[in-house]
Amino acid sequence: MNTLRFCTLTAALAASFALTSQAQAAPPAPPTNRFAMVHHLPVDGVAEIVAATPDGLTLIYTSADAGVLGMVDITNPAQPELLPRVNVQLMGLGEPTSVAISPDGRYAVVAVRLGDDVANARRGLVRVYDIRQPAAVKHVKDITVGIGPDSLALAGQGRTLRAVVAIEDEETDAEGDATLGGQRPGRIDVVGLQDLYGGASSGVQSIELVQALQTVPGIVYPNDPQPEFVSIDARARKAVVSLQENNAVALIDLSHPTRARLERVFSTGTVTRNGNADLKKDKEITFKDSFTARREADAVAWVAPGVFATANEGDGKKDKAGVLPGGRGFTLMNTRGEVVYETGERTEVNALLHGHYPDGRSASKGVEMEAVTAGRFGGKPHLLVGSERGSFVEVYRLDNPKQPQFVQLLPTGMAPEGLTTVTQRRDGQQLLVTANEKENSLNLYRFHARGVPAGAAEPQLVAKDASLPWGALSGLTTDGTHLYAVPDNAFGQSRIFRIDPSDAAQGRLTLDQVTLLTEADGQALKVDPEGIAKVADGFWIASEGKTVADNELIKVNMAGVVQQRVKLPASVQAKFASPKTSTGYEGVTASADGQTLYMAVQRGFDLNKPQAAILKLHLPTSTWTTALYPLDQHSKDAKKFWMGLSEIQLTEDGRLLLLERDKGGGEGQAINAEVKRIYSVKAADVTEGATLTKTLVRDLRKDFNYVQEKAEGMVVFKGVLWVVNDNDGAGWTRWVNAGKP
Structure with a gap:
């Protein structure tokens, strides 16, 4: 630590972390039961919302923008x-x-909005499809x-x-979102589907x-209920329905085979955090x-008899008393509230320890836990909670609902909206699936059950403790023992992170x-x-400027x-087509x-030409050389998905x-990611005015x-090529060992 220079910000950071509880220390060694991504x-x-057939061989997800159900064969996950x-x-x-699958796997039941808005009170549909042949689905x-159906779940069989x-x-x-003050209140519809199996339908009960x-304290908009998410407890024959904007849940008794009953409604209450939150986007x-x-829970899920989980996303605004929307975590509640x-x-x-905390959302609901589900994995109850803004799933063991045991944090695609579990496959594989709304991916x-085998999962970077928030890695270098990374301007004060890679084979970087x-x-x-380059007495930092003149090389000790x-x-x-060009240094x-320093200019001198630029600076003589x-x-679409x-x-x-x-990739949608490649050129060929000849070293998209859109960090460490992406401050930071270069 004697290499650190502490300034006013450093002292502020230290003071803030001194106020936090012991929960902010690095988590204890997790249980052996672990998840690893397979695709x-x-x-x-x-x-958006994803469901699995009971045999675990087919996934179905909703795509609201396209008006379709997507179908995926996961015979081989x-x-x-x-x-x-x-x-x-x-x-x-x-x-x-929303979509749900009948217990026998015959039908997909889909909630469909039909273009309702504040001016159009158009009722929605429940559409039923025969999915016994997933490649040839038939409408039934x-x-x-009612108007604007959202979540649905199935009860009975x-x-x-x-x-x-x-x-x-x-x-x-x-x-x-708007509210009409009770002119169009939401409700819960219970739809009879018994006739699909030859019985008499119980119709639609509202x-x-x-x-x-109106009789419950702590309710927001009591005249305008807005039900959001449904979860069914099959054993208790009970449904819990979140009323997100109302800060409430409703319990529905489904014990009668044809008539449902509103059992009770209660407020989900408030969360108070003292001295351990970040409320500033700074x-x-x-x-x-x-x-x-x-x-203000979004998703809800039953986790034990009489106990359900709420993902406390928040959806309202700060009230007159200063109470905020969104609990920034999850809660386990019982049916008494x-x-x-x-x-x-x-x-x-x-989220902070794993580089998934979104400071840009600090002033507005933080990580926004939105999705939640539960299931038995390896015979043990597990809770899985998804963060929309942090793009992760927290995994907990729930042997005792009063003391959930954190297992691990799983990076997901951007903005996981839906979660589902697959636990009854005949081949014994048990799966978790996330539907990632912002980047269009699963x-x-x-x-x-015995822990992830060594080498079966890409390593995750985890901070030693909560005094080391991190994210947005945009450049890598090494001294042969450690890796060093710089974040871009996602952080206020520029900094260098030191990373211990000694446990990479065990799936962890520290x-x-x-x-x-x-x-x-x-x-x-x-x-x-x-960009960052290690030299004998310090580091060279390549800073990208907002204009050509702002590009800068900075030497630090x-x-x-x-x-x-x-x-x-x-x-x-003078070589740039415009002095206002924003493209600049991306590596050194x-x-x-x-x-001698070599710099990569992201898109070269002229944005209209498919060229980047390589610059060389011989420091003793201040001699500059440029090549294309x-x-x-x-x-x-070469213009929209431009290269750099x-x-x-x-x-x-x-x-x-x-x-x-x-x-x-990323906000440009995962399906549009084509070029994530590593090429080589000869350093000796970087002569003034030359156009370089490149040779493919590795195709990261293919291999x-x-x-991930922003593949931005690369380093050769102990003869092996490592690549990492910039997560824009919060989200999946993916480390890939690309082998010998």
């Missing part, structure tokens, strides 16, 4: 196959909002339900089968909620703030030190680091203090003697390795299914 599947269209999609629209209208029947449907009627307007809500993660917030367990700060601490994870960068006068350095700053000379700046690497690098082009360089590394045999990637 990350890009899909065509949004993947490591090689899933997309099947023909099913159009659920009616005369061009229709958003599938439609049932009209065969001649007792019913669907419980949350009729949200969220009255969406141009600005988002359960109104306004009168019940590019620094400091858990020192306090708040009280309404839970009593809290059995509250996660408190633990979920967000786990993640499949396999449960390993972030054990951070060096905050300062000017010579002690002021915080605030730039946009995109081992304590992180700036020693030298080098701007582009006028002769190089140094010769063994530290005398030919970029690949995206096959679908993200990293550069000099090898011992005189090659420059270049990490080249397109804009596909490693690398669909």
Whole structure:
């Protein structure tokens, strides 16, 4: 630690963490039962809610934007196959909002909105499909339900089968959600499906909620119930339905075979955190703030007899008393409305340790836990809770619901909306599946009862403790023992992370030190680091400028203090087509003697040309050399999914390795990720005005299914090539061992 230079920010960080509880320390060694990802599947269209057939061989997901159900064959979970999609629209209208599968696997039951909004009170449908042949799905029947159906779940089987449907009627307007003050209250519809098996249908029974809500303290919008999510306890023949905007849940008694009964409604209450939250969007993660917030649960799931989990996402606004929306974690409650367990700060601490805490959402509901499900894996009860903004799933063992035991944090695709479990396959494989709404993908994870075998999972980076928040890794280097990474300007003060890779084969990298960068006068350095190169007496940092003139090379010593700053000379700046061009440095690497630096310019001198640029600087003589690098082009839309360089590394045999990637993946949608490739050029060929010839070294998209958009860090460590992506401050940081270069 004597290499760190502590400034005012450092002291503030230390003070904030001193206020937090022991829960913020690195978690204890997890149980041996673990999950490992087996596939990350890009899909065509949004993947929102996902369900699995009882045999565990087929997945069905809703794609509201396209008006379809997606079908996936997972006979081999490591090689899933997309099947023909099913159009659920009616005369061009229709958003599938939820899907459930009958217990015998014969039918998919789908809730469909039909274009309702604040001005159109159009009722929705429950559409039923025969899915016994997943490649040739057949429509069976439609049932009209209330306005704006959202979640649905199935109760019973065969001649007792019913669907419980949350009729949200969220009255969406141009600005988002609206409320009409009770003119269009939501409700719960219980839909009889007994006739699918030759019985007499019990029809549609509507359960109104306004009168019940009006009698309960702590309810928001009591005249406008908005049911959100449904979970069924088959043993107790009971449903729990979240009323998210109302900060409430409803319990439905389903014990009668044809008539459901509203058992009770109660508020989900509030969460209070004292001195262990971050409420500021300031590019620094400091858990020192306090708040009280309404839970406002989205998904709910039964986890034990009489106990259910709530994912406390939040959906409202701060009230006059300063109470916030969203509990920033999850809660276990019993059917009397009593809290059995509250996660408190633990979920967000786990997010921080694993690089998934979204500081950009600190002022607005934090990690936003949105999805939750439960299942038995290896004979033990497990709880799985998904974070929309942090893009992860927390896994807990629930041997005792009063003391959930954290197992691990699983990175997912962006914004997991739906979760499902697969636990009854004949081959014994048990799976967890996430549907990732923001990037259009599914993640499949396999449960390993004896622990994940060494090498079966890509390593995760975890901070040693909660004083080391991290994310947005955009450049890598090494001293032969440790890895060093820089985050881009996702953090306020620039910094260098030190990473211990000694346990990589066991699936773990440890972030054990951070060096905050300062000017010579002690002021915080605030730039946009995109590359880093280790030299004998410190590091060179490549900072990407907002304009051509702002690109900069910055030399810091081992304590992180700036020693030298080098701007582009006028002769190089003049090569750019426009001085306002924002593309700039994306990487830097140094010769063994530290005398020569090579820099990668993301998209070159002219954005209209498919070229990047490689710059060379001989430091003793201040001599600059520029060469052009030919970029690949995206096959679908070369302008939208433009190409660029993200990293550069000099090898011992005189090659420059270049990490080249397109804009596909992430928010550009996983299915559009084509080019995530490593090429090499000869360093000796970097002569003034040359156009370099590149040789493919590794195709990350093809060889490693690398669909993360921002593949930005690369380093050769002990003869092996490692690649990592920039997670934009929160989300999946994927480390790939790409073998010898």
